[in-house]
Amino acid sequence: MSLETVVEDIRDEARARAEEIRDEGDERAEEIIAEAEADAEEIREEREAEVEREIEQLREQRLSSAKLEAKQARLGARRDVLEEVHTEVEQAVADLEGDRREELTRALLDAAVDEFDDGATLLVHGRSEDQALIEDILTEYDGATFAGSHDCLGGVVVESEASRVRVNNTFDSVLESVWEDNLKAISDRLFDDQ
Known part of the structure; x- marks a missing residue:
């Protein structure tokens, strides 16, 4: 076995080992990418759910606010009518x-x-x-x-x-x-x- 054959065997082993390391690196990179994509998808879903909750909460707040404003307007109108009736009753009493x-x-x-x-x-x-x-x-x-x-x-x-x-x-x-x-x-x- 000549020195060149030994060198060639070592190179072949080194290439094989390099190929193996590259394949392991590619597999690990694919795993990392898959994990990152899964994490990103989970984060996106969580964020979408959070945004939906915030939208629903805002919708509920606005609905409650609108209901309260409507109730206040209704009560204000009732108060105005009652004051008008009271004034009319006072006038009727004064005119007796x-x-x-x-x-x-x-x-x-x-x-x-x-x-x-x-x-x-x-x-x-x-x-x-x-x-x-x-x-x-x-x-x-x-x-x-x-x-x-x-x-x-x-x-x-x-x-x-x-x-x-x-x-x-x-x-x-x-x-x-x-x-x-x-x-x-x-x-x-x-x-x-x-």
Whole structure:
């Protein structure tokens, strides 16, 4: 065996080993590429799912926001209608006249006077337009006098000279009490809420 044959054998072995290493390297590179592609696909799928979740969350937020705005607009419109009805009721009460105004004023004065001791000197205030009516009714009460006007829709405010008691029996106070007590029923009736 000559030296050249030995050298050639070593070269062949080296080539074979180099080919083997190259093949192993190619296999490993393909594995790495396959793993990287699988990882990339997994990352892409996760990101797509995350984007879908974010889109759905944003959609839900916008839907909730739109529903809230619609509800607020509906409540604002209801509030406006209720205020308009309240204003119309106030005007109707302020416009009462004749026997009906006298009857209501008398009933409110009677209820107010009952809050004081017999014989107390009472000062009665009322709407300036009702002064003549109140003074006429007061002729039936001993110790009660008209003491000046009070800014109201009608009725009376009665106070005693001897005590700090003040009874507000104005149409306004009765209307507000009735309004507050019946606001839900009024709203239900106006807006057909069941």
